[in-house]
Amino acid sequence: MTEQKKSGPKRRVLSVEDYVKGILKGNRAVLAQAITLVESSAEKHRILAQTLINQLLPYTGKSIRIGITGVPGAGKSTFIEALGTRLCNKDHRTAVLAVDPSSSLTKGSILGDKTRMEKLSKHPNAYIRPSPSRGMLGGVANRTRETMLLCEAAGFNIILVETVGTGQSEKAVRSLVDFFLLIMLTGAGDELQGMKKGIIEMADAVVINKADGENKQHALTMKAELNRLLHFLVPSTVGWETKAYTCSARNCEGIETIWKNIETFCEQTKETQVFHRRRNEQLVDWVHFMIEEKLKKQFYENERIKEVMPSVQQALKNGECHASSAVERLFKIYENTH
Ligand SMILES: Nc1nc2c(ncn2[C@@H]2O[C@H](COP(=O)(O)OP(=O)(O)OP(=O)(O)O)[C@@H](O)[C@H]2O)c(=O)[nH]1
Ligand SMILES: [Mg+2]
The missing domain is CATH 3.40.50.300 (P-loop containing nucleotide triphosphate hydrolases)
Structure with a gap:
């Protein structure tokens, strides 16, 4: 059945155990709530979603x-x-x-x-x-x-x-x-x-x-x-x-x-075995994808990078530096913050 949009009072905050039990029982409302959790980009939701998925993995x-x-x-x-x-x-x-x-x-x-x-x-x-x-x-x-x-x-x-x-x-x-x-x-x-x-x-x-x-x-x-x-x-x-x-x-x-x-x-x-091999390859690709996303996020959200980015972009537009040297410069700055 199509998921119903809930209106009215806010839904009860569920614990990981509530989610696991509800989902394994096939409870649609809990499943819908868990999907919303997985779709959220808020850090605390991401952590909860990871724990939930780890527990559900055997199923x-x-x-x-x-x-x-x-x-x-x-x-x-x-x-x-x-x-x-x-x-x-x-x-x-x-x-x-x-x-x-x-x-x-x-x-x-x-x-x-x-x-x-x-x-x-x-x-x-x-x-x-x-x-x-x-x-x-x-x-x-x-x-x-x-x-x-x-x-x-x-x-x-x-x-x-x-x-x-x-x-x-x-x-x-x-x-x-x-x-x-x-x-x-x-x-x-x-x-x-x-x-x-x-x-x-x-x-x-x-x-x-x-x-x-x-x-x-x-x-x-x-x-x-x-x-x-x-x-x-x-x-x-x-x-x-x-x-x-x-x-x-x-x-x-x-x-x-x-x-x-x-x-x-x-x-x-x-x-x-082609079926299982593909699934395993997909898992490995997924891990690499997530690493790339995480690295990208860390880079662009780095305070020093955020500070210097506008001036580097300006220098690029003014023809004062070349794209690859801009990248080198940004990476040096990024590495120095660690
Ligand atoms: N004659 C005929 N029309 C069809 C058939 N399948 C779908 N249609 C019509 O084609 C149109 C588009 O169908 P959808 O199923 O919405 O197509 P879709 O690929 O999901 O479209 P998007 O989600 O917008 O990308 C509708 O008007 C359907 O009624 C078919 O087998 N024969
Ligand atoms: Mg469609």
Whole structure:
């Protein structure tokens, strides 16, 4: 069920134990509160969130994490509604999260369209969490990763992460998930040759949506073209052949075949250890990402750096110093403060 916005009296401050107990029981209100905690950038919340995640860690990791990307209007939400409802009806517990790089501007429009997930949002086995509305893409992806862990501990065994295909967000979501699905539309023929290639190469399956009515034949033609192209690309996952599919998310057609493909992917990659290897690599990448973020923050929040930065920038603009010597100078100053 969609998380309810609480109004009225302030919610009770929960202890780590309260959070752990509540989440393990699958209590949605507690889960929602824990996600808000994870999304907070306040230092005391960060510390509490870390403790909470550490305690929940043994209960995480048992889901299938699926990323879904595509240009605005490709039908991602409609697809999630169709697939999610189908899975929930089969007793899977499905959580829907979002990584929306533009959300600071559009205030989380990505899942603002709850109407597209009307059935799913009312399903007792589903949980839909709108995108965190603040912060840079890297930070948003980071919070989504932690949110994913919380959902897993709360018993959700399928995690669907929706992201608008803007070029940059795909990479962030690919680094969060086991299976990456690209939703395309017909008429994107020219794009196939160009910039989309990089994104197609990240996908474990490519789905041409809106294969209904007059569009059906075009979709089938594009599927054949895509399959030819995919044959020559480097696969996104070792040992797995990425294939193209057609579907009509609106009419719930073709969804079953795509789900079967995801299931086969999981079986195969678990058998070859590729599944676990990727998860471990993702963990290592995550650690490096967090180190970079921390170092960056420390550098820019250093008092001496804050003091000298304006004059260094002015010197750069005046042509009095070269960019790399400005960096050297700033680093010397930074190192001397330790
Ligand atoms: N004909 C047809 N229309 C569809 C299909 N799937 C989605 N649509 C329509 O396409 C429009 C966009 O669908 P969404 O599911 O909101 O697309 P989205 O990719 O989530 O869009 P953003 O979240 O804005 O990036 C809506 O009007 C849907 O009704 C389909 O299979 N066939
Ligand atoms: Mg959407």
